[in-house]
Amino acid sequence: MRASFDDTPAQVAAMLTAWEALGGSLEDLTLDSFAALEQRSDLTVLRVPEFVPADSQLGCSVAGGYRWEPPTLVVTESMSRRRQQFTLLHELGHHIQKTNIDLGTKVVEHREPEAFEDACCDAFAAQLLLPDVLVNSLISDRGPTVTTALELFESSNASRAAICVRLANRLQSPGAVVVVDEGGTVTFAAGRGGLYPPARGSNQTENPLVRAALDAEGERRTFARDDAQIWYRDGHTSERLYGQAAWAGDLLFLVMVEYSAPWLAMSPPRDGTAQYTTDRWDQCEHCSKSFVIGFICRKCGQPRCPSGHCGCTSKTQKTCLECFLQKHSNQFAPDSTTCLECAS
Secondary structure, eight states: OOOOOTTHHHHHHHHHHHHHHTTOOHHHHHHHHHHHHHTOSSOEEEEESSOOOGGGOOOOSSSEEEETTTTEEEEETTSOHHHHHHHHHHHHHHHHHHHOHHHHHHHHTSSSHHHHHHHHHHHHHHHHHSOHHHHHHHOBTTBOOHHHHHHHHHHSSOOHHHHHHHHHTTOSSSEEEEEEOTTSBEEEEEEETTOOOOOTTOBOTTSHHHHHHHHOOSSOOOEEEEEEOOBOTTSBBOOOEEEEEEEETTEEEEEEESSOOTTSSOOOOOTTOOOBOTTOEEEOTTTOOEEEOOEEOTTTOOEEOTTSOSTTTOOOEEEOTTTOOEEEGGGBOTTOSSBHHHHO
16 A cells, blocks of 8 residues: 655655765666666666565565665566666665665654655656656646556556556545556555555455456447445445546556546545445455455355455365365365364
């Protein structure tokens, strides 16, 4: 879940100034951050196949890390080139804030230091990949639409994550800009104005806006609904939102706002429309975890646990030859006809 802070823009502006004071070129970072940073002697760029080394992890939502000694920016190569650029600049943001006394002090003294630092790294990377002159040329006075997201994706080398951050900061009302995959799972999200965006990895297939885009056949186009709702992992939703969705390659952009949607003549807020399901619990037959029911699979009609398991992913049931009860196959040792409870 991406937090947003009113003091992020000032911190990012100071980060850009600090980088130039170190002899860095903002233009070079925009054109090719890898080429600009790999030639420096005061830090190292480390590309890894998949996993970030344990001594480099910061709990970042991006697939990378920052190593303090020696200063190293770690990026996983399994991502797209666009996403690698965003991650590299995000980790550079950590480096700048951790090696500059004034910037580091602002982080330490912040009410939410880790979240604030990470949010500033996102905004720093997005600012470099999507300069103001480009964003301003494509955005209307009323704020961004999903068309803005598509135009930025087509006219720049910026990742979808960078576009999310930049457009979320330009929303005129509480809202979120989100990217989901073809299974309806969030890959990145950024929010503004007190509306919490969905967590990365959360399933949004119960959001009517997402459902409309996933169910549509034929040519992929722009979708709009006035009943979009973000589903959170604790089993409740946002208020009803005005939303637009459009495909950018194999991933779906969502722009959702509480009111004043730029693509509508009138869009008042709808308070009191949130759904709460905190009193409904179930236990996953696959991973045995108890969870609040937030999603019901449209195919099998069974609750989906936070790990994505439902009736569709359950393995075949087996009958124990000792107690003659039908149990899930994970309650048996491999190739055993006796359940673990009877065998113990």
